Amino acid sequence: MSARSRPGATAWLLAVYVFLYVPILCLIVFSFTAGEITTQFDGFSLRWYAELARDAELIDAVLLSLRVGALAATAAVVVGTAAAFVLARFGRYPGSAAFAGMTTAPMVMPEVVIGLSLVLLFTHPLFAFLGGRGVAAIWAAHTTLCTAYVTVLVQSRLREMDRSLEEAALDLGCPPFKVFFVITVPVIAPALMAGWLLAFTLSMDDFVLAAMLSDPGSTTLPVLVFARLHHGLKPEINALATVIVAVVSLAVVVANRAMLSAQRTRAAALRHAAGISPGSVSAVTLSHPDMRR
Missing domain, CATH: 1.10.3720.10 (MetI-like)
Incomplete structure (x- = not known):
């Protein structure tokens, strides 16, 4: 990509992210409203989180x-x-x-x-x-x-x-x-x-x-x-959506870190195996209990 087209690509990428994530951000903000309108902020309150905790059907x-x-x-x-x-x-x-x-x-x-x-x-x-x-x-x-x-x-x-x-x-x-x-x-x-x-x-x-x-x-x-x-x-739906977004975000971060850790472990094992001679690889593998059974 040329330097001339890079600002345009960056602006387009930012526009896409704004289009995707601003509605979610608005939903999170409106979940803390004190009023009863889902798209209007009438002061900060945890009222709808309390309502959510009492809504057995939901x-x-x-x-x-x-x-x-x-x-x-x-x-x-x-x-x-x-x-x-x-x-x-x-x-x-x-x-x-x-x-x-x-x-x-x-x-x-x-x-x-x-x-x-x-x-x-x-x-x-x-x-x-x-x-x-x-x-x-x-x-x-x-x-x-x-x-x-x-x-x-x-x-x-x-x-x-x-x-x-x-x-x-x-x-x-x-x-x-x-x-x-x-x-x-x-x-x-x-x-x-x-x-x-x-x-x-x-x-x-x-x-x-x-x-x-x-x-x-x-x-x-x-x-x-x-x-x-x-x-x-009611805004309790916004509260529920906020909780789901928080849990999903945490799960994605944990899963991503776990996969990166597994990839690093496999890469280290491959590097370690590359430094072992073929004869010692056979000896180590034959002595491994999982391979011997």
Whole structure:
């Protein structure tokens, strides 16, 4: 980039950040208002944080969304990692193209179509044992949606991974199942963490699937906020959003520091291994209890 175009690019970048983050900053400021209008500041007060603490319906919706999000993200990481391993390592086989298409279909398919198909599934008399609409149905829908994103993330990391590490462990007698957990999983751990966080965010943010599959006892936060929108939102919604922004920001910082620490640890281990002769590498590896079993 030339020096002449650099000020323009900087100004454009600043404009984008202002467009994205000024509304969030305004939301945080208005959460401390003493009045009852969500877009007007009438003096500093913690009134709406106290109201939020007493709103049992809103707290229940938040806890349900957190629970469903954590369960859906965990299930999506497990299923998505298995699917990514098949797509990245098994090569071509009969039906591989169809499997790849079905795995990524939820990413491009409208959520209304996914929700309608799952409504028909969970409400059909032949599948009454599934329990109908409710928390389980929402969890299944979110897992279906999030698995596609996790699969893409993990698959790309597996394709970039140096397979010589796995091959060396196999040559030294380590069982394939143990190689996966001792070698493969630590290497792709950043992709697994990123996939979990992305799946959790998608689950927390989803409205269409949750609205179509919820019942009176399983109202998630987006569904409840949309329902209250018809009666007029109060600044306690701003207070809740401020708490969520603070928690998410803290989680992102902690996750980023953990990934950077893991990368530094791997880089140090590779530098240390590069300074060991091939003969001593074999001796050290054979003496390692994880490789010997």
